[in-house]
Amino acid sequence: MERIKYAPYLDKIQTPEKAAFLINDKDILGVSGFTKAGDSKSVLPMVAKRALTEDIKVTVLSGASLGYDTDADLAKNGALYKRMPFQADPTLRKSINNHEVLYVDQHLGQTADMLQKIDSFKIDVAIIEAVAITEDGYIIPTTSVGNSPAFTDNADKIIIEVNTSFPESLIGIHDVKTLKKQPNREVIPVVNSDTRIGDPFIKIDTDKVVAIVYTQVPDSPAVISxxxxxxxxxSKHILDFLDKEVEEGRLTESLLPLQAGIGKTANAILSGFTNSRFKNLTMYSEVLQDSTFELFDSGKLLFASASSITVTEECSNKIFANFEDYKEKLLLRPQNISNAAEVISRLGIIGINTAIEFDIYGNVNSTHILGTNMMNGIGGSGDFARNGYLSIFACPSISKEGKISHIVPMVSHTDHTEHDVDILVTEQGLADIRGLAPIERALLIIKNCVHPDYRTQLLSYFEEAYALGGHTPHILSKALSWHTQLKMEGTMKIETAVKNEKNIVMAYEL
Amino acid sequence: MERIKYAPYLDKIQTPEKAAFLINDKDILGVSGFTKAGDSKSVLPMVAKRALTEDIKVTVLSGASLGYDTDADLAKNGALYKRMPFQADPTLRKSINNHEVLYVDQHLGQTADMLQKIDSFKIDVAIIEAVAITEDGYIIPTTSVGNSPAFTDNADKIIIEVNTSFPESLIGIHDVKTLKKQPNREVIPVVNSDTRIGDPFIKIDTDKVVAIVYTQVPDSPAVISxxxxxxxxxSKHILDFLDKEVEEGRLTESLLPLQAGIGKTANAILSGFTNSRFKNLTMYSEVLQDSTFELFDSGKLLFASASSITVTEECSNKIFANFEDYKEKLLLRPQNISNAAEVISRLGIIGINTAIEFDIYGNVNSTHILGTNMMNGIGGSGDFARNGYLSIFACPSISKEGKISHIVPMVSHTDHTEHDVDILVTEQGLADIRGLAPIERALLIIKNCVHPDYRTQLLSYFEEAYALGGHTPHILSKALSWHTQLKMEGTMKIETAVKNEKNIVMAYEL
Incomplete structure (x- = not known):
């Protein structure tokens, strides 16, 4: 009981089963949770369960992806009408691609603003996880802030899940500020990763709170190979590149605040900084993974700001057992501040994100398989790539035993345009395409990033297109042929590709 | 002589012919000029002339497009190696598409930052038009600020063109601030369209000035149908939409600061505000066209901030004869501030830009004809669409006697992704795609924006793709077929298109 310091809430405590019945068919729910961290672990899963026996279909807005099987069960049981702004669950993904669930793939920094702009997502019930409740009835979130302040502001009713599995030492790591609605939007005065601008809790209208439940389930752990x-x-290519930037005086050894997407590649890249020349690093990111804590432990990282902490079980055990050691070095913000265009451009973020594929002109696909099927979503990659100092996109050059080349003539879906992409990197190498015309970009990308098995084939496409002219040479009838061939024949490889030694290649010294 | 108030410059006055010889082969030039306004009218044209008789090839960075035939002559005479970040000249465009000139199509707000980030565009000579020179030797620009402060900061040498065709009453309308290089970037404290944060002149290192020339040529006038x-x-569809936003309480009658792209459509849309319910409007834009002054005259517009004034001859005669009437109501800023992500997101700009084409999922092509040939460039549309409150894109539904539909299955080049586009409008109607999943967007766009002649054909494509599944249904082998057919057969129209009355249509109530 001591986690709830606001007496009027005590008679609102009830079971998750009962609380879930406060949610009605067609409701729009705004739920806490960002990349599995700080999500609803009892009430929302209970809504999925209800759908097994009754007609209940809801719209779910979250911070980002939810943990455990919540998204999967909601989808499987037919409880989801619409989902946004992100998901990363295989079952839900299947339902989206089968047209059973409508999904809106949004820049993570923009959902809170959307709620202020349009009425169609007036939140009926906000379900927010808390580590504790203040004496004024305000919510202290757990491992993520996400869109929770925007949801509670916009909601008719609020359900709070007090999760006692998290140590109370989490109290104090949050910095919550609600930005005013237009036309009264104020300066966001964040000038460093560690600038505090708000409160360590989410201020809410306590009258909206309709139920409080207790849970003891920890976050579902991240699994990172x-x-x-x-x-x-x-990782090495990126570090070498940054090293050169420092060597030649364009960046200092503490670089600029780093952002890294989620997953194996981004985590590996960040881990690489542990044994680098760089020091006194900072992060201004959306998710903190294991690598962040490695960097803290190695003394390389001074401070990290984000919207969530998503770590493996091993890392979780380590950090929450000694959280006081990390507490002064990190801060969790609402995602419309962690991902704010204003702050990202001011701080000059170095954004490192993964691509599904990119093309010879530098357009990046982050979301769609073969142009049609949603994978996870754009997440915050666009927030950082659009407005940061450097936007780096990485992926392997090939996969599936070489049947797929991740560098293609034309991306099958564009999430980041040629105008927003600075650096492309695969295990083959890195291409710095800043200040280059499309033709220069194509030759550099083919030379540096493409797998040798596809280099001739891609060069053939480029040369054929180049001969036809145009600022951005393409043969529209063949631009997506690698994708259609993959679909039909199971491989992008064309065995007959012949390299034409045209002047263009020599002229640009490929 | 009285326009130059700094005595040490007086012995640097020389002829444009002589000044042009201060420029060398392979030089990188940073020149004033933004959408024809405030460009170099004697020295840069002289460089083009030199190329007729000698080997001189330069890289030219500007604010945006240049006036008269400067870009055309530079291209025609083979004087251009590389051009950025914008152009709008038919001859230059041809050279770009023929691979005679390398062109880098950049967000107009990002060129200044690029100069701070990479060394490959160290400016050899900046050529800047001035209405006068201060007692300290600083430059007072004419009808645009553009990238001039970034160029003079970054340049080895500076040539100033003092243009006496402009009235001295222009003095005072500029607000110039140079943003610090990372990691020291400061808050940009613009909180309203009229916030002044800098000086009414461009502060320069006077030792860099190598020549001063006099000119008397006015800006080449805008021609707007x-x-x-x-x-x-x-225009009416947009005004009706905004009217509804006000009616339903989401915006006030003074809306939010307006931005409008250049050209006939944008100008017509803005003109439409003259006879509207809206009042006390403001603009935070990059170019002020005739419509801005119409709005001033009608009393609808309180203040306009931009980076340039580009008006017709008639409008020019009117405003420069009575400039004191307008002077307190407008401000010209460097384009990295007029187009700054930070300010655009804070002020909540309503951005209205034109598209070449858009697709059924809301992706917009602003730059390329048939995916390959550069038209003008992205300009500032991405700066505003990416970070504003509302991003509106407009174009006619069809052109060339109906042979071209400007709404297609898949855009042939993506400049603004589905994530960044809010409102699409043609003369047929308007689609508000905010918060909609791709399938919902497709049906709304087909219903509201597409020309009746293409509605069945586009619906057929969508239905066929929908049946195959996927979050963003596409048939990759046909996605660009409208473009290839236009190229081969001269029309996008497929006479055999048959509408299949599938359930999907009924389900979503098209």
Whole structure:
């Protein structure tokens, strides 16, 4: 009981089963949770369960992906009408691609603003996980802030899940500020990763709280494979590039605040900084993975700001057992501040994100398989790539035993345009395409990033297109042929590709 | 002589012919000029002339497009190696598409930052037009600020063109601030369109000035066709939409600061505000066209901030004869501030830009004809669309006697992704795609924006793709077929398109 310091809430405590019945068919729910961290672990899963026996279909807005099987069960049981702004669950993904669930793939930094702009997502019930409740009835979140402040502001009713599995030492790591609605938007005065601008709790209208439940389930752990040869090579290319930037005086040894996407590649890249020349690093990111804590432990990282902490079980055990050691070095913010265009451009973020594929002109696909099927979503990659100092996109050059080349003539879906991409990197190498015309970009990308098995084939495409002219040479009838061939024949490889030694290649010294 | 108030410059006055010889082969030039306004009218044209008789090839960075035939002559005479970040000249465009000139199509707000980030564009000579020179030797620009402060900061040498054709009453309308290089970037404290944060001149290192020339040539006038039925219909759809936003309490009658792209459509849309319910409007844009002054005259517009004034001859005669009437109501800023992500997101700009084409999922092509040939460039549209409150894109539904549909299955080049586009409008109607999943967007766009002649054909494509599944249904082998057919057969129209009355249509109530 001591986690709830606001007496009027005590008679609102009830079971998750009962609380879930406060949610109605067609409701729009705004739930806490960002990359599995700090999500609803009892009430929302209970909504999925209800759908097994009754007609209940809801719209779910979250911070980002939810943990455990919540998204899967909601989808499987037919409880989801619409989902946004992110997901990363295989079952839900299947339902989205089968047209059973509508999904809106949004820049993670923009959902809170959307709620202020349009009425169609007025939140009926916000379900927010808390580590504790203040004496004024305000919510102290757990391992993520996400969109929770925007949801509670916008909601009719609020359900709070007090999760006692998290140590109370989490109290104090949050920095919550709600930005005013237009036309009264104020300066966001974050000038460093560690600038505090708000409160360590989410201020809410306590009258909206309709139920409080207790849970004791920890976050579902992140599962991250160890760096392999490919991700290590990618990491090395990026470190070498940054090293050169420092060597030539364009950046200092503490670089600029780092952002890294989620997953194996981004984690491996960040881990690479542990044994680098760089020091006094900072992060201004959306998710903190294991690598962040490695960097803290190695003394390389001074401070990390994000919207969530998503770590493996091993890392979780380590950090929450000694959280006081990390507490002064990190901060969790609402995602419309961690991902704010204003702050990202001011701080000059170095954004490192993964691509599904990119093309010879530097357009990046982060979301769609073969142009049609949603994978996870754009997440915050666009927030950082669009407005940061450097936008780096990484992926392996090939996969599926070489049947897929991740560098293609034309991406099958564009999430980041040629105008927003600075650096492309695969295990083969890195291409710095800043200040280059499309033709220059194509030759550099083919030379540096493409797997040798596809280099001739891609060069053939480029040369054929180049001969036809145009600022961005393409043969529209063949631009997506690698994808259609993969679909039809199971491989992008064209065995007959012949390299034409045209002047263009010599002229640009490929 | 009285326009130059700094005595040490007086012995640097020389002829444009002589000044042009201060420029060497392979030089990188940073020149003033933004959408024809405030460009170099004697020295840069002289460089083009030199190329007729000698080997001189330069890289030219500007604010945006240049006036008269400067870009055309530079291209035609083979004087251009590389050009950025914008152009709008038919001859230069041809050279770009023929691979005679390398062109880098950049967000207009990002060129200044690029100069701070990479060394490959160290400016050899900056050529800047001035209405006068201060007692300290600083430059007072004419009708645009553009990238001039970034160029003079970054340049080895500076050539100033003092243009006496502009009235001295221009003095005072500029607000110039140079942002610090990372990691020291400061808050940009613009909180309203009229916030002044800098000086009314460009502070320069006077030792860099190598030549001063006098010119008396006015800006080349904008030529804007009068609104026609299509642009009037587009304007009405937008005004009706904004009216509804006000009616339902999401915006006030003074809306939010407006941005409008250049050209006939954008100008017609803005003109439409003259006879509207809206009042006390403001603009935070990059270019001010005739419509801005119409809005001033009608009393609708309180203040306008931009980076340039580009008006017709008629408008020019009117405003420069009575400039004191307008002077307190407008401000010209460097384009990295007029187009800054930070300011655009804070002020909540309503951005209205034109598209070449858009697709059924809301992706917009602003730059490429048939995916390969550069038209003008992205300009500032991405700066505003990416970070504003509302991003509106407009174009006619069809052109060339109906042979081209400007709404296609898949855009042939993506400049603004589905994540960054809010409102699409043609003379047929408007689609508000905010918060919609791709399938919902497709049906709304087909219903509201597509020309009746193409509605069945586009619906057929969508239905066939939908049946195959996927979050963003596409048939990759046909996605660009409208473009290839246009190229081969001269029309996008497929006479055999048959509408299949599938359930999907009924389900979503098209």
């Amino acid at each position: 160890a760096p392999d040869d490919k991700t290590k090579a990618i | 009068a609104p026609d039925d299509k642009t009037k219909a587009i």
